Amino acid sequence: xxxxxxxxxxxxxxxxxxxxxxxxxxxxxxxxxxxxxxxxxxxxxxxxxxxxxxxxxxxxxxxxxxxxxxxxxxxxxxxxxxxxxxxxxxxxxxxxxxxxxxxxxxxxxxxxxxxxxxxxxxxxxxxxxxxxxxxxxxxxxxxxxxxxxxxxxxxxxxxxxxxxxxxxxxxxxxxxxxxxxxxxxxxxxxxxxxxxxxxxxxxxxxxxxxxxxxxxxxxxxxxxxxxxxxxxxxxxxxxxxxxxxxxxxxxxxxxxxxxxxxxxxxxxxxxxxxxxxxxxxxxxxxxxxxxxxxxxxxxxxxxxxxxxxxxxxxxxxxxxxxxxxxxxxxxxxxxxxxxxxxxxxxxxxxxxxxxxxxxxxxxxxxxxxxxxxxxxxxxxxxxxxxxxxxxx
Amino acid sequence: xxxxxxxxxxxxxxxxxxxxxxxxxxxxxxxxxxxxxxxxxxxxxxxxxxxxxxxxxxxxxxxxxxxxxxxxxxxxxxxxxxxxxxxxxxxxxxxxxxxxxxxxxxxxxxxxxxxxxxxxxxxxxxxxxxxxxxxxxxxxxxxxxxxxxxxxxxxxxxxxxxxxxxxxxxxxxxxxxxxxxxxxxxxxxxxxxxxxxxxxxxxxxxxxxxxxxxxxxxxxxxxxxxxxxxxxxxxxxxxxxxxxxxxxxxxxxxxxxxxxxxxxxxxxxxxxxxxxxxxxxxxxxxxxxxxxxxxxxxxxxxxxxxxxxxxxxxxxxxxxxxxxxxxxxxxxxxxxxxxxxxxxxxxxxxxxxxxxxxxxxxxxxxxxxxxxxxxxxxxxxxxxxxxxxxxx
Numbered sequence: 212x213x214x215x216x217x218x219x220x221x222x223x224x225x226x227x228x229x230x231x232x233x234x235x236x237x238x239x240x241x242x243x244x245x246x247x248x249x250x251x252x253x254x255x256x257x258x259x260x261x262x263x264x265x266x267x268x269x270x271x272x273x274x275x276x277x278x279x280x281x282x283x284x285x286x287x288x289x290x291x292x293x294x295x296x297x298x299x300x301x302x303x304x305x306x307x308x309x310x311x312x313x314x315x316x317x318x319x320x321x322x323x324x325x326x327x328x329x330x331x332x333x334x335x336x337x338x339x340x341x342x343x344x345x346x347x348x349x350x351x352x353x354x355x356x357x358x359x360x361x362x363x364x365x366x367x368x369x370x371x372x373x374x375x376x377x378x379x380x381x382x383x384x385x386x387x388x389x390x391x392x393x394x395x396x397x398x399x400x401x402x403x404x405x406x407x408x409x410x411x412x413x414x415x416x417x418x419x420x421x422x423x424x425x426x427x428x429x430x431x432x433x434x435x436x437x438x439x440x441x442x443x444x445x446x447x448x449x450x451x452x453x454x455x456x457x458x459x460x461x462x463x464x465x466x467x468x469x470x471x472x473x474x475x476x477x478x479x480x481x482x483x484x485x486x487x488x489x490x491x492x493x494x495x496x497x498x499x500x501x502x503x504x505x506x507x508x509x510x511x512x513x514x515x516x517x518x519x520x521x522x523x524x525x526x527x528x529x530x531x532x533x534x535x536x537x538x539x540x541x542x543x544x545x546x547x548x549x550x551x552x553x554x555x556x557x558x559x560x561x562x563x564x565x566x567x568x569x570x571x572x573x574x575x576x577x578x579x580x581x582x583x584x585x586x587x588x589x590x591x592x593x594x595x596x597x598x599x600x601x602x603x
Numbered sequence: 604x605x606x607x608x609x610x611x612x613x614x615x616x617x618x619x620x621x622x623x624x625x626x627x628x629x630x631x632x633x634x635x636x637x638x639x640x641x642x643x644x645x646x647x648x649x650x651x652x653x654x655x656x657x658x659x660x661x662x663x664x665x666x667x668x669x670x671x672x673x674x675x676x677x678x679x680x681x682x683x684x685x686x687x688x689x690x691x692x693x694x695x696x697x698x699x700x701x702x703x704x705x706x707x708x709x710x711x712x713x714x715x716x717x718x719x720x721x722x723x724x725x726x727x728x729x730x731x732x733x734x735x736x737x738x739x740x741x742x743x744x745x746x747x748x749x750x751x752x753x754x755x756x757x758x759x760x761x762x763x764x765x766x767x768x769x770x771x772x773x774x775x776x777x778x779x780x781x782x783x784x785x786x787x788x789x790x791x792x793x794x795x796x797x798x799x800x801x802x803x804x805x806x807x808x809x810x811x812x813x814x815x816x817x818x819x820x821x822x823x824x825x826x827x828x829x830x831x832x833x834x835x836x837x838x839x840x841x842x843x844x845x846x847x848x849x850x851x852x853x854x855x856x857x858x859x860x861x862x863x864x865x866x867x868x869x870x871x872x873x874x875x876x877x878x879x880x881x882x883x884x885x886x887x888x889x890x891x892x893x894x895x896x897x898x899x900x901x902x903x904x905x906x907x908x909x910x911x912x913x914x915x916x917x918x919x920x921x922x923x924x925x926x927x928x929x930x931x932x933x934x935x936x937x938x939x940x941x942x943x944x945x946x947x948x949x950x951x952x953x954x955x956x957x958x959x960x961x962x963x964x965x966x967x968x969x970x971x972x973x974x975x976x977x978x979x980x981x982x983x984x985x986x987x988x989x990x991x992x993x994x995x
Contacts, residue, residue, distance in 0.1 A: 314747050319830060332829075340828050345771050346762055350830040351743040351837070355706045355918050356795060365796040367913035370738055370867065379737050381867045403748060403839070404757040404993065430913065436732050437724075438711060438742040439831020442913040445743070447795070475762065475773045521759035521822065521834040522993070526747050601796065601914070 212292040217247035222589025226582035228285055229453035230267055233304040240265040240307045245453055246289040248301050255297035256288055266311045271398035272527040275414040282458055306452035308359040313528035318349040320509040324537040327549040347509040347517045353445035360451050360593040364425055366600040367446040371429040383600030384427035387568040390535040391492050391502050391545035391576045392422040394450055395511050397529035407519040409480045412512030413457055421451040421576050421593040422532045428548055451593040459588055463487045463580040467510050477520050484510040488580040494560050495573055502536035502545035570599045604684040609639035614981025618974035620677055621845035622659055625696040632657040632699045637845055638681040640693045647689035648680055658703045663790035664919040667806040674850055698844035700751040705920035710741040712901040716929040719941040739901040739909045745837040752843050752985040756817055758992040759838040763821040775992030776819035779960040782927040783884050783894050783937035783968045784814040787903050789921035799911040801872045804904035805849055813843040813968050813985040814924045820940055843985040855879045855972040859902050869912050876902040880972040886952045887965055894928035894937035962991045
């Protein structure tokens with residue numbers, strides 16, 4: 212037996228304890244929990260085969276009471292003694308996609324982001340469309356191209372047509388962008404024909420991850436009418452490997468900004484489920500933005516209620532993301548199209564003026580939030596490097 | 604051993620032999636092939652455990668050569684002798700969702716449909732948007748709410764706002780509609796970062812099903828800008844239980860309508876893969892439309908090539924549908940919003956004037972196509988009945 216040393220200011224202390232899927236020493240991927248700079252193999256430490264699997268899905272499907280009980284046992288373990296063979300230094304493990312994603316939905320829940328994009332795309336009209344303050348606008352993305360942090364991103368090819376051009380041309384995207392988002396993982400699904408009330412959010416959602424919703428703005432601009440984004444988004448969506456349990460985010464709860472007009476009854480919440488999470492976006496190692504999640508207009512509970520209000524079922528492994536997180540300040544914008552105002556106001560990266568992503572660029576999104584007992588907890592990071600287009 | 608009697612004019616003769624998942628006599632669901640009015644249990648008849656599963660996915664994942672070989676063996680079986688215990692009368696089995704759907708994409712490939720909807724939704728503009736003849740417009744739908752024929756459809760609730768109203772109200776959809784479509788099932792997936800050329804279509808796509816893409820037009824009209832359809836579609840998509848192998852559709856191949864302007868090279872085909880399939884839409888037992896698949900502008904091979912041209916991976920079980928099939932004539936329109944011109948030109952159903960779906964209504968979509976040797980082959984049907992909204 213051994214004791215895990217957790218550095219005093221670790222963002223992965225006992226108030227966090229995120230879950231992920233890791234492999235070490237050539238073994239098969241399995242579920243682990245991160246404590247400080249260690250990863251604990253839960254199948255070995257807790258003796259439960261539900262953790263000897265390559266995704267969190269079976270664990271998540273067991274439901275809320277099992278999540279609470281597991282967190283209690285894990286806390287006991289990492290504050291007491293653990294079998295030595297269950298403990299791996301984090302720098303010695305490889306992390307994998309933590310879940311098998313069922314359906315992936317992307318929302319558009321930041322008023323600042325939606326207003327900025329409205330001004331950029333429709334300069335002569337009201338920035339927000341009439342539906343925006345009545346419902347969390349969203350759409351389905353491609354579940355099969357959700358990848359784990361560290362996966363290289365091949366620049367997508369496709370049809371692009373600049374406003375002045377007569378016809379589209381084919382080639383690698385010239386306006387490759389990021390979107391810094393938070394993603395929520397459904398643990399316990401709901402049947403076809405029934406809606407999930409806002410109050411059930413915390414019993415159905417297992418945890419949260421960071422999301423980089425890579426976006427090819429030129430492909431998107433040409434294709435997106437009238438059925439929405441498709442190939443401009445579907446080439447890759449990266450998520451962070453450590454799933455922060457919703458149970459660890461109680462101390463981060465804050466009210467959302469005031470919602471006016473008052474939403475319809477199915478979207479009204481009696482308790483706040485906005486989240487006080489600070490994100491950071493780094494471009495080739497330089498921080499270029501600090502998006503504040505607390506500014507998001509629609510709450511994660513409202514997004515889930517809306518997603519199911521038409522009777523759509525939900526499943527273990529459903530991932531829904533917030534949409535780009537942008538605050539009111541320029542340095543709080545979570546997409547480069549906003550940060551550089553459509554490419555017209557470059558930012559300095561490594562001393563050079565930059566607008567969209569170049570081959571070889573690397574983007575890292577990280578985040579922290581208040582944890583219980585005055586601590587801070589971390590989400591780790593979602594990282595990706597751009598590789599040149601192939602076959603264009 | 605026994606011989607299967609196949610009626611001379613059966614739409615399920617030896618040139619069709621569609622696969623599905625069935626259960627009989629209280630046993631677990633497993634893979635079967637339909638021959639005439641019989642269903643042959645393939646795990647029993649061929650002695651291969653790959654068919655003793657509740658979906659076609661494992662079979663489909665084995666790839667093209669295995670599909671060809673299996674079809675050869677199945678043809679031998681049904682024209683020769685079959686173990687008696689492998690044969691079930693079709694009216695004694697229950698059919699199930701034939702695949703575990705990975706990602707679901709819905710296209711918009713009928714020029715007649717897209718033009719009609721353009722005229723209805725944007726009466727003062729060109730009916731087709733500028734991108735439409737350059738690429739197969741599409742979007743991702745909800746894979747988790749694809750259901751098998753026979754599943755009841757609960758009328759979806761949600762936010763609706765009529766043009767004259769100040770604010771949205773909540774309730775059951777007042778404009779519940781259908782879309783008659785054809786769906787294609789990917790058998791062999793493709794990796795992230797690589798595109799599927801048009802020429803690989805017939806080696807990667809396993810077969811086709813009928814699709815009813817139920818649509819709540821009022822929910823859709825209010826929510827769909829700027830990110831496309833979401834809750835107006837995600838409550839249910841029905842598919843037919845028998846998957847017609849692409850190998851059975853060789854005789855149905857026809858060129859698509861002329862494509863002008865010529866598509867970009869990645870969308871050009873050397874051999875035609877349009878399909879001469881006749882659909883029929885029945886509303887409470889009365890045929891109201893006969894949509895012709897041969898009128899579809901974009902071919903299924905072009906849709907798959909487009910779907911992956913940005914490097915998006917594809918997976919066994921991916922389902923992509925054509926979008927509403929409409930021909931040039933009024934009686935060939937595959938959605939009620941077109942057939943009744945936005946509700947302004949009711950059709951007669953059972954002697955009464957009807958526009959959108961009422962509770963208790965039943966819709967059945969069926970289809971036939973030319974088979975080899977001068978035969979005709981059938982797709983069976985996709986059937987669904989509307990139940991009243993709950994909790995509205």
